[in-house]
Amino acid sequence: MPQTDPARLDAVLADVDAHIDESVARLCDLIRIPSISTDPAYAADCRKTAEWLAADLSSLGFDASVRDTPGHPMVVGHDRSGDGPHVLFYGHYDVQPVDPVALWNSPPFEPTLVPQPNGDTWIVARGASDDKGQLMTFVEACRAWKSVTGSLPIRVSILFEGEEESGSDSLPGFLDQAAAELKADVMLVCDTDMWDDTTPAITTMLRGMVSEEITIRCASRDLHSGMYGNAARNPLQLLSDIVASLRTPDGGVAVEGFYDGVTELPAEIAERWKRLPFDEAKFLKDVGLDMPAGEAGRTVLEQVWARPSCEINGMWGGYTGDGFKTVIPAEASAKISFRLVAGQDPDRIAEAFRRHVEARLPADCSVTFKRHGRSAATVMPIDSEFLQRSLKALSEEWDCEAAVAGTGGSIPIATVFKDRLDMDSIFVGFAKFDNRIHSPNEKYDLSSFHKGIRSWVRILAALAETK
Amino acid sequence: MPQTDPARLDAVLADVDAHIDESVARLCDLIRIPSISTDPAYAADCRKTAEWLAADLSSLGFDASVRDTPGHPMVVGHDRSGDGPHVLFYGHYDVQPVDPVALWNSPPFEPTLVPQPNGDTWIVARGASDDKGQLMTFVEACRAWKSVTGSLPIRVSILFEGEEESGSDSLPGFLDQAAAELKADVMLVCDTDMWDDTTPAITTMLRGMVSEEITIRCASRDLHSGMYGNAARNPLQLLSDIVASLRTPDGGVAVEGFYDGVTELPAEIAERWKRLPFDEAKFLKDVGLDMPAGEAGRTVLEQVWARPSCEINGMWGGYTGDGFKTVIPAEASAKISFRLVAGQDPDRIAEAFRRHVEARLPADCSVTFKRHGRSAATVMPIDSEFLQRSLKALSEEWDCEAAVAGTGGSIPIATVFKDRLDMDSIFVGFAKFDNRIHSPNEKYDLSSFHKGIRSWVRILAALAETK
Incomplete structure (x- = not known):
């Protein structure tokens, strides 16, 4: 039975559901190591976090190791069980400082499960969302595939860095040095937000x-x-x-x-953006404005993402x-x-x-x-097969059309990878706007974590069909 | 013999020359009282200065007195020996602070006579120029007229204030209260500069x-x-x-x-400005510029004074x-x-x-x-008889055409007098650009003082001819 067989995919998804409590427990273990990269007092904890991740990847069959840099170490892992396209997954294991500690309702590095009125549960801790919770969605998806099928549907490499919150100083040099090892067909990143609570998004345009x-x-x-x-x-x-x-x-x-x-916006993107639940007037009203200021005749989304x-x-x-x-x-x-x-x-x-x-x-x-x-801007072409298959997989998991988003700001690591390894990136994230990343009481919804894992399970299967 | 008789004028000028040392001695007495208006520690000295001036005016036959205000006192004096036009002379007896004292070459309130290579002598002290030296040119001119002829050629009132260097807070209220007493045909002020070392100037336009x-x-x-x-x-x-x-x-x-x-600049002023020794290119070059920036086709002087x-x-x-x-x-x-x-x-x-x-x-x-x-701007019309006669008198004393100057900045007291008493002002001053007023080692040239006195002697005579 090929990895892309629907029944096999269902089995992997079922495995995710069956073991979600163990996945949460592992995430909590990871969160408990206070990997604050900007504060030298936590250097040993950063290394410990890298070692934890390398060990976890090794337990899945990855050829994983901790790599020294002039700053905090990198974690690199390669799984050679699959074939077909080769993806590089990027995440960062370091976190922001926790000040002011007094504003936290529970210890920042003691993950606390807080049930919510809507039936969801918040995992409250520094790094729960940014980026430990998000990066573990991918690791847990790999675990489920390995557990059920013994292999991954495609070739997967993983890079975790430990300095994203403090400037990524070691990243360019490391990429130069490890270029041959890390270069893949496409990069996957899990460090962004959903479009809204129910609509997943892939960010494809960074100005x-x-x-x-x-x-x-x-x-x-x-x-x-x-x-x-x-x-x-x-x-x-x-x-x-x-x-x-x-x-x-x-x-x-x-x-x-x-x-x-x-160039003008491709028609497919323009059409998708028209369908997006986005209220231009409200977007401006929320910051006290009534009228878009930029080029006449262009929508606000086009203005801030594509112009x-x-x-x-x-x-x-x-x-x-x-x-x-x-x-x-x-x-x-x-x-x-x-x-x-x-x-x-x-x-x-x-x-x-x-x-x-x-x-x-x-x-x-x-x-x-x-x-x-x-x-320079980085743009994943809308007709990229990786992108189209990922969108389809996401739409199936969330039962709605996934958004193709831009971001008016830059994501520095995207530029670094584009410049050093000439790789385009697919940014898929499951965080919500209210996750309070970088602030006290950072949280990640258990549903974000759970459906995030399931999303990656589907994306890995979908990418296997790429010609 | 009328006051305007040339022989009589020559006698008064000769008296100025004969007694210049005594004039300097009186100025030095005045300078020695440290009348720093902005520092409350010198309030008694300010009053003492006012009393010194009132006594000096009284000694000349003025009906002079010290007048209390909410701040430092005013000195008001009236001489009723003359007839014809009525002028109000304004000066200020207060001075700037002396910090940084360490930069002074001699004690700030101990006037020091410093001979210069060009044969002139500097009177070095705080207030030597601004405004004790300048105001005493007028007082000494009155003294010479009185001494030689027993009277002044015209009706003269004098107002000395003690808060010019600290905002003139009491002036508007005092003018309101003493309006009837102080209102005259024209105001004379001695608190400005010469055009250059040899060319006297009357400032008639204040923006x-x-x-x-x-x-x-x-x-x-x-x-x-x-x-x-x-x-x-x-x-x-x-x-x-x-x-x-x-x-x-x-x-x-x-x-x-x-x-x-x-309105456009009166032709007479435009002609006078053309004749002035003024180098547009140098004016700009001195501050690092090559090209005038304002309205095309207008001279720099017109730009900064009249536009x-x-x-x-x-x-x-x-x-x-x-x-x-x-x-x-x-x-x-x-x-x-x-x-x-x-x-x-x-x-x-x-x-x-x-x-x-x-x-x-x-x-x-x-x-x-x-x-x-x-x-508002204040402007003395160029065809004013007071102005024209004063210009002629100055030109005779300095043996060159006196300049009709504007000043791009404001002189606050000019506006106050215009608003309260509806009086136009003739600003005649004998200070030089390098007098270092407000700075350490302030000085007044003995020649400025001497020829300043002689200039006022001539102006008083000239104004007596006004119809």
Whole structure:
């Protein structure tokens, strides 16, 4: 009986259901090790967590080991029982600090099961959701497949890192070094949210970013606006003129060549987004706004996921204290970022921005640029077979159409893997918006954990059918 | 022999020359009383200074007295020996603090005569220039007239205040109370600079000012630019758009009605300014600039003295620290001021500005305005007989054409006198740019003092000829 046989899949799902209490118990064991990566006092606990995971993967038949890095160790495991496509699953075993401890209702590293009025149960602990609960959904799915069939439906490698919450400093170097070992057909990540409580989601579009700081200098010192006002160039006026020039009247970005290479949203995604339960008016209303501000004629979801933007993140100059000072400052500064979509090259965008600013500068003024960060957008093509099969598997488990989501922000590790290993990522997560990750009383719904495991069981089967 | 007889004038000038050492000695006595108005520890010294001045005026035959106020006292004196026009001379006897004392080369309140390579002598002390040295030029001129002729050529009242360096808080109330007593045909003030070392100046144009602070609010809280960028209105972008809209492409101010009532510079003033030794290029070069920024086709002097302006004095919002934060702030603020010229009403300008801002605000954003100050411009008409006769007298003393100057900034007391007593002011001062007023080692050139006295002797005679 092939791994993709429906009866076999049902048997694996039944095994998940039958042993869910043991799965929860293992998750609780993992949670109890306080793997706070940013605090050196917990370095030994981070290593202990890595060892726990390597041991658990080994018990499933993975060739798993703890790998040293200049920071906290990585866990790498390979299962060679399956064939067909090769996936790399990524998760992180480190967690955020727990301060302020006084706000926790139970000890942060003592997982507490709290029954809810809706019949669900919350697993309350630091890391219950981010990312120990989420990464264990995949491990438990592998366990069920192994337990029932003796093998996995596809080739699976796993990488767990221990520094995601503190900057992933060791990740790029490790990927360079272990590239051949880790390169797979696609990466699977479980560190994101559901669309809503009942709709699963795969995040396929991550915007990139160029962030720049500019300082414009006019006079060689601060001037009195009475003595010089009108005749001396005011850098706050000049900076405002330049910032105003960055946007077109219809809400687009006016930097020359900015939209070069940007393509329209594929029809399938546009259609899917139309069907999504998303209330534009409410999205804005929740933050006190009534009208979308960006390009006219585009939906809010398209604006924030699929269209590049320009944002002024900070601006300052002159006198900003109480009262008034009639100063013409010598300089004025702004922090400006561009969110990028597929087709836009961060370096070219940064250069185009710098040319845009320089072209608007009078000859007796100057500008300095400070580079803060550049990353390209990462996009999993909607016609990717991995993506389409995963969507179908998710939709079957949750009995509704899985959402294809974007995220307007960046997920740094996605860029790192794209740059180092040229791998696209499928982000499937089962967390809910109210999981309070990074905050006191972080929780993961038992249903998220349980159906998350079942979802991966189905996805592993579905990917086996990939040609 | 009438007071305006040339021989009599020469006799008075000769008397000034003959007794200049005694004049300097009196100035030094006055300087030695440390009348720092902002520091309550010197309140008794301020009163002592007022008493010294009242006694000195009385010794000249003035009906002089010290008048209490809620703050430091005023000195008021009237001389009724002359007839014809009635002038009110204003000066201030209080001085700035002396910190940092360590930077003084001699004790701040021990006037020190320091010979200079050019043959002049500096009187070094706090208040030597600002304003004890300057106000005593007028007192000594009166003394010489009295000494030689027994009377003054015109009716003279004098007001010395003791709070000019600390805000002139008591002045408006005192003027209201003493209006009938102090109202004169014109006010004379000696608290300004020469045009340059050899060219005297009368300041006749003071720009007014409207200063406003605006805060623009969009979303109800700070937003993540990844989640909301494009779709949510960015208040820094909006504020920049509004600031950019305040200026026309040719450097004018774009607020509707802003130039209503603004007239072109009288031809006589334009001609005089053309003749002034003023190097536009150097004026800008000294502060690191090459090109005037304001209205095209107008000279720098016209720009800063006779044309209204709009300046951005401060601007802030979003993240302004080190590094980068991808925030769309909830609000952004700016401090904006308008320098006004004759014909512009501060309240109307403020209202026009507020309408300009409000008209550019999307319906789901809001703005709050904070009023910081409003004052009208004060201008002595160039055809005023007082002004023309004073210019002639100054030109005779200094043997060159006296400058008719503006000042782009405001002189607060000018506005107070205009508002309360409806008096125009003639600002004649003999200070030099390098006098270090408000700084350690403040000085007044002996020649400034001496020729200042002689200048007032001539002006008093000249004003007697006024019809």
